[in-house]
Amino acid sequence: MKTIKEIAEIIDGKVLCCHEKSDRHIEHAFASDLMSDVLTVEMDNLLLITGLANLQAIRTAEMSDISFIIFARNKKINSDIIALAEETGIMLIESPFSVFRISGELYKAGVKPVY
Amino acid sequence: MQFKYKIAGGDFTNAGNASSAVKKILKQLNVDHTVSKHIVVALYEAEVNIVAHAYSGVIEVNIDKNQIHIILDDKGPGIADIDQAMEEGYSTASPQVREMGFGAGMGLANMKRNADKMLISSELGKGTKVELIHYLKPDEG
Ligand SMILES: Nc1ncnc2c1ncn2[C@@H]1O[C@H](COP(=O)(O)OP(=O)(O)OP(=O)(O)O)[C@@H](O)[C@H]1O
Ligand SMILES: [Mg+2]
Numbered sequence: 255m256k257t258i259k260e261i262a263e264i265i266d267g268k269v270l271c272c273h274e275k276s277d278r279h280i281e282h283a284f285a286s287d288l289m290s291d292v293l294t295v296e297m298d299n300l301l302l303i304t305g306l307a308n309l310q311a312i313r314t315a316e317m318s319d320i321s322f323i324i325f326a327r328n329k330k331i332n333s334d335i336i337a338l339a340e341e342t343g344i345m346l347i348e349s350p351f352s353v354f355r356i357s358g359e360l361y362k363a364g365v366k367p368v369y
Numbered sequence: 370m371q372f373k374y375k376i377a378g379g380d381f382t383n384a385g386n387a388s389s390a391v392k393k394i395l396k397q398l399n400v401d402h403t404v405s406k407h408i409v410v411a412l413y414e415a416e417v418n419i420v421a422h423a424y425s426g427v428i429e430v431n432i433d434k435n436q437i438h439i440i441l442d443d444k445g446p447g448i449a450d451i452d453q454a455m456e457e458g459y460s461t462a463s464p465q466v467r468e469m470g471f472g473a474g475m476g477l478a479n480m481k482r483n484a485d486k487m488l489i490s491s492e493l494g495k496g497t498k499v500e501l502i503h504y505l506k507p508d509e510g
Binding site: 287288289290291293294296298306308309310311313314316317318319334342 | 381382384385388389392402406409410413414417469470471473474475476479482
């Protein structure tokens with residue numbers, strides 16, 4: 255099983271906050287831009303891949319007990335978003351790759367889908 | 370124990386603050402993690418619905434030993450056909466709301482799935498009232 259640090263490397267990712275989680279292992283990931291879709295997932299400690307970079311993505315992750323978010327395609331992540339993620343303990347990574355490519359790379363690396 | 374939160378329609382910056390506060394309270398009260406997740410997911414969907422679809426609202430959270438009873442009362446356009454609104458995929462969300470990542474038409478169905486009991490009443494042109502009841506012991510209800 256890959257750690258989140260190894261996963262960040264695979265996707266040219268830059269960690270924006272919560273480095274203390276770098277050694278955590280990632281078993282499952284889910285990709286969506288629809289917050290209600292994310293909120294149907296029961297599994298905890300998930301990694302979310304999304305193109306939606308706003309405060310509600312963080313709030314949604316908080317409610318769903320999602321611990322890691324990868325933002326695709328270099329979205330502008332403002333300091334309010336990072337501050338809320340720090341407060342709620344959600345690790346943020348930005349990647350220049352698309353949701354499709356990130357998902358493909360993670361799948362290849364052995365990260366499992368939820369469905 | 371009772372807590373009250375005021376919600377402003379259209380304010381996506383603060384949407385979720387009430388749900389986040391309730392999540393912290395439930396953690397302090399040592400509520401079972403799965404039960405707590407069901408509560409905050411349903412509450413968050415309901416809170417976002419006020420922000421997305423109504424003008425203003427009040428959330429009242431009543432916690433006692435056995436259950437948590439949440440009442441979300443908003444001033445807004447109301448819901449013409451509640452059965453239709455409950456259908457997955459039905460949404461009247463504006464383009465702005467969709468840009469925020471909402472508007473899949475899944476929120477009400479999500480709330481119903483997570484709550485032990487859900488009641489909705491609405492008056493067109495006045496507002497909507499949603500009640501969510503969760504039992505705090507995982508095996509009850
Ligand atoms: N508080 C409310 N006031 C007025 N209309 C509402 C309210 N809550 C829900 N509705 C109506 O019911 C529809 C369905 O709500 P639901 O929460 O299921 O989906 P949504 O909010 O449109 O999208 P999603 O929740 O998936 O982001 C809404 O589009 C809206 O027309
Ligand atoms: Mg909704």
